[in-house]
Amino acid sequence: MSNIEKNKANNAMRYLPLTPQDRSEMLARIGAADIDALFADIPADKRLTSLPDLPRTKSEIEVERMLGRMAAKNIAAGSAPFFVGCGAYKHHIPASVDHLIQRSEFLTSYTPYQPEIAQGTLHYLFEFQTQVALLTGMEVANASMYDGSTACAEAVLMAHRITKRKKAVLAGNLHPHYRETVETLSGMSDHAVLALPPSPQGTEDIAAAIDNETSCVVVQTPDFYGHLHDLKPIAEKAHAAGALLIAVVTEVVSLGLVTPPGAMGADIVVGEGQSIGNALSFGGPYVGLFASRMKYVRQMPGRLVGETVDAEGKRGFVLTLSTREQHIRREKATSNICTNSGLCTLAFSIHLSLLGEAGLRKLARINHANAVKLADALGAVRGVEVLNGTFFNEFTIRVRGDAAEIVEQLGRRDILGGVPASRLDPGRPELRDLIIVASTEVNTDEDRAAYAQALEEVLA
Amino acid sequence: MNRQGRPTQPIEALAIAPDTFTGNRALRIEEALIFEIGRPEVTGVDLDEPAAFTARLGGLERRDIGLPGLSEPEAVRHYVRLSRMNYGIDSGVFPLGSCTMKHNPRLNEKMARLPGFGDVHPLQPQSTVPGALALMAELSRWLCELTGMPAVALSPKAGAHGELCGMMAIKAALAARGEKRSVVLVPESAHGTNPATAALLGYRVESIPARPDGTVDPAEVKKHLSNDVAAIMLTNPNTCGLFERDVVAIADAVHAAGAYFYADGANFNAIVGKVRPGDLGVDAMHINLHKTFSTPHGGGGPGAGPVTLSAALSDFAPLPYVVTDADSVRLVEHAQDGDGKPFGRMCAFHGQAGMFVRAMSYMLAHGSDGMRQASEDAVLNANYVKAGLRDLMSLPFGDGPCMHEVLFDDRWLEGTGVSTLDFAKAMIDEGYHPMTMYFPLVVHGAMLIEPTESESKASLDLFVAALRALTMAAKRGDIARFSGAPYYAPRRRLDETRAARAPVLRWSKPAGQEAAE
Known part of the structure; x- marks a missing residue:
């Protein structure tokens, strides 16, 4: 018998420390005849009499082989010229980030409900909150949300609580997934949403849609098609109507170079923090950023860490203002949120500490420079038009033909050339020839040249 | 002179340990905030300044941010010192009831970091990610088999988000029947997220008291049932650590009243391989991958909360969802591309895909026999x-x-x-x-x-x-x-x-x- 077979015969596997002898001794101590005696409350006619119809235990090497085969079927971003963005970006992550977040004491700890033995987590969350407040130009930030889209939906609910109104206006160039997430939650909560139609040229008049019933206007910058927006006129119009401005940032690296929403009158800023410290991971887990003005802090969802002192007067940190939260308030809580994105938050904070102000600004400049170079290269291809006057590291091109088909053909040439707008907004024929293209610090001049060349061939 | 190898001997010590001058205590070292040790001009990431170019920012350039920077050695030391102020599962017994602090196998971490999983973008052409989609389909198959339920919504990002998803499916199913019910029943012993979720969707919460043995009495549930009740949210095993032995009678009564049975699956780890929630009459149940299937808690997240759905609710599963065709798996991202009646979308992209890999790694490693054994040992x-x-x-x-x-x-x-x-x-x-x-x-x-x-x-x-x-x-x-x-x-x-x-x-x-x- 092989060892694995022996293990199977003993009904044992590597993650389970109890031996058959332990089990019988323990049952004796408990006073139970057998293990099923402990499951006696489960209705007998419902209990499973055989194992679920699934494979048996596997060795580490077998699991690696199976999952390795699955992984090998995918084209990794790092293995091809890569220009896909739209709310998730391929950036370089310093090696120390992933090493540090895998420290046992970070990886395997829980929500810091026992602050005396969770100062590590609380300390970095306090630093994270400060970093996010500085980046967004806001007064206060929470300890993170699930991701940018859910942060956005929660921001709308928060605005409703503050203004006691129930109607949100969504800019047409809000990420379509964010729009749908807001629409779903609002629709289910009997709140009104006015979603403006997309404006790939970036010329829509958002302020005109604000009326006296509007609770909040939600504007993304850089927007889904890459355009940058001066939010000040929108903020003024919103405030005059008694509404709040919620700014959405899905590419947080842009805040190293572009005026932050907090300096343009935003009341709440939400964002996706994946770009700093977090891998693409096929869409998650990511880290939602949530910042606001201090006067609204008691209406904020999510965890907050605050500074205090211990019994010896030493500085320490605790979860605070938890009377907003579900475990205290139950049905009267500000939201049902009960987790943040702890480890992703840590990755964000470590990477941003490593970058610092100087590094972030330079990283943002490189991203912008690379996107400018790419826009110039693609704009020179016959049959391609760059729609943007302004952008950060992402812009929209109009191509001759069906954008989804062209992106597919680029993929066959091992170039991941961006996102066809129709992938997220399929119902609009006017978007069928648009591709949203991103270029970050990972792209080389060769990558850009290869893209332009391939696009030329595909369009020929 | 090298004295490092010089043997020491215990000598008579001070009766009371003195305070140290630094506040440090040997291996335990006090650590300042990055804002106190970092400087704006320092960076731990080397980047080349780009060649001159014309910015296209439309005059929206930013000035100071105020962020401190650390060199790599400073950063590594800072975070290592912080880590030592934390208690984790790897440090010792972590018997936090209802939170399931089980061992986090490192194989899971290794698998999630394979470039084919960790370095793929959610909006790459589907033709470039067949393996990632196959993994979602395989995880769905395992979760359905273990719960005895026909469908699963993978996208919810945490347990509470899964509750929201399940309750939205219930609300959508009621709406499809042309009904609008206003009450959700929640036992007193429930997690706070249950009433908070119901309230978020506009439901009035009615609390069901426990009987003296800590479980829910079907007679008490029946007293509260009416054609205005949308659902009951029941945790089973419940938060008192007891299996709701009358769960089938409760489910029957709830269904007879035209309501749905939402199960909080926070404690599913007790019964995997022993009984299937679908066989008990459950219509929707979230599964905390970070509890039952060992994805790391990470100091409070990220979680992952897929929701299994009964035949009555499966049509209403949110976007996106995977469909297994004859020889491939595709992701349905819009209602018109599938047969379902999705109630909407829970979040951007496809959910906590990195956690799907970890949970799959755990399941494959345990197998059906190992998972049943894990429940029994727990x-x-x-x-x-x-x-x-x-x-x-x-x-x-x-x-x-x-x-x-x-x-x-x-x-x-x-x-x-x-x-x-x-x-x-x-x-x-x-x-x-x-x-x-x-x-x-x-x-x-x-x-x-x-x-x-x-x-x-x-x-x-x-x-x-x-x-x-x-x-x-x-x-x-x-x-x-x-x-x-x-x-x-x-x-x-x-x-x-x-x-x-x-x-x-x-x-x-x-x-x-x-x-x-």
């Missing part, structure tokens, strides 16, 4: 702890078998002057993470202990011995040991009242420094 361990403490601590609902966690109340502390909180803090000094305290709310001074299947018998014997020593100390009036605890943690008890009264939620420059600039 239940065995909890009952073993109960057997070791039942003569000293008080059990609120009698001495019958518990599931994966054992609940004590504080009657045994009466008259000692020690509270549940004090007792928990004294456990810290003994090297243990405290159990869940003051939850569930149905029990006074609750102490909820969940050892999980990851503890060996030897480890549980030490744990029980430590708790027995503490209980006896409390009973003999050794109060200072408790009231001042913890004494040996990186921090003594923290002033939470002060933190809430005048909140300091971010670092700011000290006043003098501000003026100097």
Whole structure:
């Protein structure tokens, strides 16, 4: 018998420390005849009499082989010229980030409900909150949300609580997934949403849609098609109507170079923090950023860490203002949120500490420079038009033909050339020839040249 | 002269350990904030300045940000020091009831970091990610088989998000029937997220009291049922660590009233391979991948909360969802591309895909036999702890078998002057993470202990011995040991009242420094 077979015969596997002898001794101590005696409350006619119809235990090497085969079927971003963005970006992550977040004491700890033995987590969350407040130009930030889209939906609910109104206006160039997430939650909560139609040229008049019933206007910058927006006129119009401005940032690296929403009158800023410290991971887990003005802090969802002192007067940190939260308030809580994105938050904070102000600004400049170079290269291809006057590291091109088909053909040439707008907004024929293209610090001049060349061939 | 190898001998020490000049205590080193040690001009990432180019920012250039930077050695030291102020599963027993702090296999981490999983974008052409889609389909298959339910919504990002998803599916199903019901029933012992979720969707919450044995009485449920009740949200096993033995009668009554049965699957880890929720009449149940299937808790997230759905609800599953065709798997991202009637979208992209890989790695490693064994060991361990403490601590609902966690109340502390909180803090000094305290709310001074299947018998014997020593100390009036605890943690008890009264939620420059600039 092989060892694995022996293990199977003993009904044992590597993650389970109890031996058959332990089990019988323990049952004796408990006073139970057998293990099923402990499951006696489960209705007998419902209990499973055989194992679920699934494979048996596997060795580490077998699991690696199976999952390795699955992984090998995918084209990794790092293995091809890569220009896909739209709310998730391929950036370089310093090696120390992933090493540090895998420290046992970070990886395997829980929500810091026992602050005396969770100062590590609380300390970095306090630093994270400060970093996010500085980046967004806001007064206060929470300890993170699930991701940018859910942060956005929660921001709308928060605005409703503050203004006691129930109607949100969504800019047409809000990420379509964010729009749908807001629409779903609002629709289910009997709140009104006015979603403006997309404006790939970036010329829509958002302020005109604000009326006296509007609770909040939600504007993304850089927007889904890459355009940058001066939010000040929108903020003024919103405030005059008694509404709040919620700014959405899905590419947080842009805040190293572009005026932050907090300096343009935003009341709440939400964002996706994946770009700093977090891998693409096929869409998650990511880290939602949530910042606001201090006067609204008691209406904020999510965890907050605050500074205090211990019994010896030493500085320490605790979860605070938890009377907003579900475990205290139950049905009267500000939201049902009960987790943040702890480890992703840590990755964000470590990477941003490593970058610092100087590094972030330079990283943002490189991203912008690379996107400018790419826009110039693609704009020179016959049959391609760059729609943007302004952008950060992402812009929209109009191509001759069906954008989804062209992106597919680029993929066959091992170039991941961006996102066809129709992938997220399929119902609009006017978007069928648009591709949203991103270029970050990972792209080389060769990558850009290869893209332009391939696009030329595909369009020929 | 190299004296490093010079042997030392114990000599007569000071009676009381002196305070150190630095505040450090040997391996435990005090650490400042990055804002106090970093500088704006320092960076730990080398980047080349781009060649000159014309910006296209439309005049929206930003000035100062105020972020500190650290070199790589400074950053590594900062975060390593912080990590040492944390207690994790890898540090010791972490018996936090209802939270399932089981071992996090490192194989899961390795698998999630394979470039084909960790470095793929959610919006790449589907033709470039067949393996990632196949993994989602395979995870769905396993979750459906283990729960006995036909469909699963993978995208919810955490348990509470899964609750929201399940309750939205119920609301959509009612709407499809042309009904708008306004009440959700929630037992008193439920997690706070249950009533918060129901309220978020505009439901009025009616609380169902527990009967004296800690479970829900179907007769009490029937009293509250009407054609205005949308659903019951029932945790099973419940938060008292007990299996709701009348669950089938409850499900039948709920269905007879035209309502749905939402199960909070936080405690699914007790029953995997033993019974299938679908066979008990459950219509929707979220599964915390970070509990039952070992994805790391990470200091409070990220979680992952897929929701399994019954035939009555499966059509309403949110976007996106995977469909397995003859020879491939595709992702349906829009209602018109599939056969379902999705109620909407929970979040951007496809959910916590990195957690799907970890959970799949756990499931493959255990297999059906290993998962059933894990449930049995979790239940065995909890009952073993109960057997070791039942003569000293008080059990609120009698001495019958518990599931994966054992609940004590504080009657045994009466008259000692020690509270549940004090007792928990004294456990810290003994090297243990405290159990869940003051939850569930149905029990006074609750102490909820969940050892999980990851503890060996030897480890549980030490744990029980430590708790027995503490209980006896409390009973003999050794109060200072408790009231001042913890004494040996990186921090003594923290002033939470002060933190809430005048909140300091971010670092700011000290006043003098501000003026100097």
